[in-house]
Amino acid sequence: MPHSHDIATVAIHGGRSLDTHASSLIFPLYQTGTFVHDAVGVDKGFSYSRVSNPTVDALEKAIGALEGTPPAVCFRTGLAAEATLFFSLLKPGDHVVLGEVLYGGTIRLFREVLEPFGVHASFVDSADPSNVERAITPQTRLVFIESPGNPVLRLTDIAAIAEITKRHGLLLVVDNTFLTPVLQRPLELGADISVISTTKYIDGHNATVGGSLATHDVALAERFRLIRKTLGSIQAPFEAWLTLQGLKTLPARLRLHCENAQVIAEWLESHPAVARVYYPGLKSFPQHELALRQQRSGGGMVSFELDAPSSTAIAVLNAAQLCSRAESLGGLETLLTHPASTTHADLDHELRAHLGISDGLIRISVGLESPTDIIADLEQAFSAAGCPTHAEEATHEIR
């Protein structure tokens, strides 16, 4: 595939695996556990589906094409990708620096699994790169960041962090789940490894769970495959097949996700019930300039704070009719979450406040419904929860 092709073309044709048997336009689903060997020790590159599978290979080539790397390495879930990544690279006594605005599952992976194995972690505000540099010790092996960070979309300057990690001989890992290589290119900004929960935008239909790791370093990818085989964390053939089908519309879907998110963010910003909106595509976003520099768009995730207690935020979610109350993100359906009581409930109040996760914070994964309908649903939900409305505001002004 020549480099001149647009990402929309790459999503459909890049890394496409051809079925040489029947020339099937769609790559077949190899729903098989094992493969017959031609002779003892002689196989056609596939021996057992825990090691590799032709359909999973096809997905890996396609994700690799999007990332601009050799084939990616795919996993059962995003967390399986992360766990395999850490077990591939770390040993007891090693230290990791992580951005503090991070998916809760990654934090739990460190607290519950890696720390008992003797791996140490420091969580820092990576929005200021000097914090990352200060946290580095002689035992540090890698830096792991998420940008935009979940849920307040705090950005990290990937190129600035990459400059630091290179100087210290460390690996930089970026979780690019929120934007995908279509909207942000961490590896081109200097990161060594890109992690994606393919469950989100890559699949895009809320139909599968999965994860991927991509890197230009072929030896590193082989290490991931070895540890994946050892841990048994490979993606399943049917999930890989569905993801492969979903991925083809990724650029088209993202364009609409972003358009809708921008409209909704602007509407929220003008709403009297809303104290604050977090969306990198808004001029008011404190890191808007950085967003313009390292992202192609604001993305499909919007968070906002109600000027109200936790109970009102929960009431808004419960009153929503079109938008669904559900975890996950990046699918066709608009989903609402209340991080303080769900995804980040096990953090203490002080830490939540430090991370910007207020009681009134609501996160929206903006779907592909009409933004007019999403707005109408939010408006009625605000109203049902007793939030001030535009009409009331207008009345106040007249008085």
Next chain:
Amino acid sequence: MKFASKLIQFDAAPGDRFRPTATPIYQTATFEQEHADRFGDFDYSRSGNPTRKVLEDHVATLEGGVRGFAFASGMAAITSVAHTLRAGDEILADSDLYGGTCRLFTRVLERSGITARYADAGDLATFAARITPNTRLIYVESPTNPLLRVLDLRALATLAHAHNALLVVDNSLMSPYLQRPLELGADVVLHSATKFLCGHADVTGGVVVVKDAKLAGDIAFLQNAEGNALGPFDCFLLQRGIKTLKLRVDAQQRNARQIAEFLAADPRVDQVFYPGLATHPGYELQRSQATGAGSVLSFTAHSVEAAKAIAERAKMFQICVSFGSIHSTISLPGCMSHASVPPEIAATRELPPQLVRISVGIEDAGDLIADLNQALTGADVVATTSSSLAQTEAR
């Protein structure tokens, strides 16, 4: 190779470079072509699909035919066979036929000028008398559903061929493991693959196997022209189910025999219809043309009320249409699977309203018998109470 080996020993992925043990699912609508003016082996999934081909070849081998076809349902399979006929042709069918087949023959085919006649194929002389110069197909099930009458397939094949007609046998109740009609002289064997072939009640499908290459060409043409072929994912599931056909049928049949004996000895049951019982009039004939009696049986309760109460009180037998899966099921054919029989035909069929059909699964036989026993006890009380109530009211 013995049948048990044939179920397992087949090429799951002919020509596939990776040699997977399970057949790849070609979930694709179309295939790229090397040339603009001629097609490769596959061009469009309605016409042919690699996953479907593995299944079709496998069922052809199991039934001993030259070519197999997989369809979206048993009815789609029957429809394709029926559509080899043309206006003016006639079908002579046995009178104890699955309701849906009867509905197709009478309500649908008659619109295209094809006539279906029904007669008792157990009485060969009377049956033969209904053959006309236009009779093209003789169509039977054996054992029949739901009365488990056993028909002489060899004699019916001879009769059909003497009149230049084809014998079509619906083998759904037996599966190729117990009975292979093509070896007995039939020309076409078909299945609701939803039943024993699948065995897990998770696919709706049908198959046709023929032993004549010309007829095979005609069915292939219709399968493509009418667009009724089974989808790739269902083909994969069906293929997966077929591998355990023998294991399932052996276990089901062992259970069925014990249940039939239990019911036959129970005074709360009037009559048991199961060709595996030596008292069944078709017992010897069944032994001569099949290797077992299967696991579907029926019986008559004392009354319709009792029949309904038995079905509703049985806890391990789910009330379901369909049969042949690993789960035990129970139904009242008169108001369920055979309710689609046109009334004028139903009137000529002796289908007792108090008939209960059970399809025996692979649960423990002791548990199944205990469950039927408690259902019969409860039903007996209900039936007695309702009949004494009726008497009170009459007074």
